[in-house]
Amino acid sequence: MGLDWKVFQNTINGKQETTQQKRHGVNPATGENGPEVPVSTKEEVDRAMKAAADAFESWSEVPWEERKKAVLAYADGLEAEKENFAQELTKEQGKPLAFARAEVDAALHWIRTVATLELPEETVTEGDKEIVVRFTPLGVTVGIVPWNFPIQLAVGKIAPSVLTGNPIIVKPSPFTPACGLKLAELAQQYFPPGVVQGLSGGDDLGPMLTSHPTPAKISFTGSTFTGKKVMESASKTLKRVTLELGGNDPAVILDDVNIDEIAQKVAGLAFLNSGQICIALKRIFVQESIADKFLEAMVKATKNFKVGPGTEPDVYLGPIQNKMQYERVKGFFTDIEKENWKVAVGGKNPDGPGYFITPTIIDRPDENSRIVTEEPFGPIVPFLTFNTDADGIKKANDTSMGLGASVWSSDLERAAKVARKIRAGNVWVNAHLELDPRFPFSGHKESGIGSEWGITGLKAYCNTQTLYLKRKE
Structure with missing residues (x-):
């Protein structure tokens, strides 16, 4: 089922909806207004959080292979909409159309490659004792996406989060809201309600999400200055954070x-x-x-x-x-x-x-x-x-x-x-910028905390649990 590229709405609990107040991005090449998008309030945030928390109870129990199938089907759905996403990306972000198409291709590669990764249990047997290390889902996650690569960096958060059993709320940049909202809308065809949601808003939406008590993790890509604010906000409830920040x-x-x-x-x-x-x-x-x-x-x-x-x-x-x-x-x-x-x-x-x-x-x-x-x-x-x-x-x-x-x-x-x-x-x-989703991407010093992608990135969406099993008393 194709997407309607004239309407851009929030996705909350599997449904499209808008808000009383609206805003829009700007086409940076022409100065013309982009499409109207919602301005989410605390009420929308609370409902999305409840839907995500409810979805976690069942999605976290879905077998890995079934979650993998859903992720791969999502990639196929994105590929079917590739040209529409590329055209919208050039309008709202400004990058040349050839590079917009390349970004969608990279997003497809990221989703499909992440889906090939696995986190099997690790078992050690010693005499009558068996020790098992498991990687269990954290809970609700929030993906805060920047305006420079709004498609690739969004799916770079969506795919590992849902693959590991964690529902995600995606917040696109206020400067490039359209593609992020459509990524969340598209996901409704492949995931149960509440597993992937999308909220658009102004500068106050990020703090509402990071300070909310429900999420277990924030994955943020953006400036070092804002990353420090995210970490400060997340620290109040000891949320896990992955911060991919600036570079020089x-x-x-x-x-x-x-x-x-x-x-x-x-x-x-x-x-x-x-x-x-x-x-x-x-x-x-x-x-x-x-x-x-x-x-x-x-x-x-x-x-x-x-x-x-x-x-x-x-x-x-x-x-x-x-x-x-x-x-x-x-x-x-x-x-x-x-x-x-x-x-x-x-x-x-x-x-x-x-x-x-x-x-x-x-x-x-x-x-x-x-x-x-x-x-x-x-x-x-x-x-x-x-x-x-x-x-x-x-x-x-x-x-x-x-x-x-x-x-x-x-x-x-x-x-x-x-x-x-x-x-x-x-x-x-003898190269630069050649990233590979099979391997961790992280920053040293003030360029970030934690890792995205690769096995290390998957583990960042999990709790580690060690089971000590004794066969007899």
């Missing part, structure tokens, strides 16, 4: 790389999704001996990236997703003159409608400047240098964040030695 990812480029090839890759990874990726490259460190040539090649590659509405062909950078973030990113451009930064490419932004930012590289700013120490979350990056490998490692680690990093070299052994000394949860050699 370094690329450490060693002096033995193929300059033209790697410069093009690094530029593409820095400006992908207009820099609005928690693990996008945010600080480019290049060994001094090749720095000038590498910068020249990066500039050449960057000039070829087309900026524009995501509906136009060959666009690589769509708009910044929302006005608040647009103004924040523009603040870094204001600093160019104030801080006397040298602009290697970009530096001027287009006039007209839409939150468009020109991809910009700042050539060797002071390493204590804001462009180096903060995460812009937009298409502006500092180009920096280092001398020895040890110097590169030290500079890469000089941040309070530790989400991702990459090392680039034609000598794998040398690169791996550097990579092992980077303090981040995800480190690539």
Whole structure:
């Protein structure tokens, strides 16, 4: 049964419903209003929580294989709606349509891969004693989803939660509510009422969910600042939390790389999704001996990236997703003159409608400047240098964040030695951003707590129970 893409409502206890007050997102490429969506109140939250708690009693008892079948059927349902989701994603998030389709494909891959994972009981027998370790469902979970990848990151919470026996309430970002609401609506065709619910709202909805006594776990993806607020709220009832937060990812480029090839890759990874990726490259460190040539090649590659509405062909950078973030990113451009930064490419932004930012590289700013120490979350990056490998490692680690990093070299052994000394949860050699749902994704330092995905991520949705069984008295 197809979805109606003209109506966007909450999903509570298996039913679609709206609220007295409404709001809407904004198409960041045009400034036009998006579809009307509900503004949930405490009354909607309480009813969704009760429905989820009731659903937990039965869903947690459904055998793993049956839950797996439902998850895989959900993936098939999403695939049937792939183009509708992609089109809506480009409208509300702004990313080019090719990348929107790629996000839906990634979401399908995530669901189907997570469904192949298992958490069998672990048994040890010693004489007349048997010890069994079980992984049992936690209870109701809340998935708080950001606006940069609203489909992939939503299903990255939905699939492991329901697979492990936990009903989930999904809260999409107020900036990108439409796709998240449709993911919850679609789920009603495959899961019993209350197992997957979706609530849209304003800035007060997140605190209502995190402070509510019912949930056993909050899975949050977003900024470090908000993540700390989520943890503070969850601590009052000792809810479990998984926090995937900001990053200030370094690329450490060693002096033995193929300059033209790697410069093009690094530029593409820095400006992908207009820099609005928690693990996008945010600080480019290049060994001094090749720095000038590498910068020249990066500039050449960057000039070829087309900026524009995501509906136009060959666009690589769509708009910044929302006005608040647009103004924040523009603040870094204001600093160019104030801080006397040298602009290697970009530096001027287009006039007209839409939150468009020109991809910009700042050539060797002071390493204590804001462009180096903060995460812009937009298409502006500092180009920096280092001398020895040890110097590169030290500079890469000089941040309070530790989400991702990459090392680039034609000598794998040398690169791996550097990579092992980077303090981040995800480190690539000769690649970046290549995630795999079979393996844990987590941040070090202020980039997060706990893990998403992989077996470790599944266990984060479970309590561990140890049974000590004695055969006789």
